[in-house]
Amino acid sequence: MKAPGKSLREALVCAQSEDRLTVGVYESAKIMTEDPDSVSFCVLATDEQFEWDVALQIHFTLIQSFCFDNDISIVRVSDMQRLADVVGDKEDAHCVLITNPAGGSWEDPALEKLHLFCEESRRLNDWVPEISLPER
Numbered sequence: 001m002k003a004p005g006k007s008l009r010e011a012l013v014c015a016q017s018e019d020r021l022t023v024g025v026y027e028s029a030k031i032m033t034e035d036p037d038s039v040s041f042c043v044l045a046t047d048e049q050f051e052w053d054v055a056l057q058i059h060f061t062l063i064q065s066f067c068f069d070n071d072i073s074i075v076r077v078s079d080m081q082r083l084a085d086v087v088g089d090k091e092d093a094h095c096v097l098i099t100n101p102a103g104g105s106w107e108d109p110a111l112e113k114l115h116l117f118c119e120e121s122r123r124l125n126d127w128v129p130e131i132s133l134p135e136r
Contacts, residue, residue: 010110024092041098045080073118
């Protein structure tokens with residue numbers, strides 16, 4: 001895949017415009033517990049400031065495990081500030097979920113590209129690939 005970062009940005013913007021984003025570690029955990037089938041994609045983000053935050057790393061491990069167990073595609077973004085800019089949440093953009101629309105059928109080409117990217121990465125034993133979001 002040539003530009004997974006561009007696809008991620010497009011998928012996030014699309015999901016946000018359709019009110020299908022959940023931002024925040026605790027909010028995401030709540031959605032995953034209450035309705036795991038509604039989750040389509042997970043983005044984890046950190047930066048050097050939070051690299052040694054043990055509680056956050058434990059949450060990440062639990063979220064990753066949940067995603068693996070429920071066949072939810074997951075990626076990591078190393079620039080949390082850039083992710084926060086895209087999703088519009090400066091407080092807790094450590095975890096962002098894209099949920100499925102309530103109506104049922106919909107297609108998001110950017111999200112499909114990301115799912116394929118994640119499948120390809122898993123075949124190469126990269127279970128949580130890292131993506132760089134492009135600048136605007």
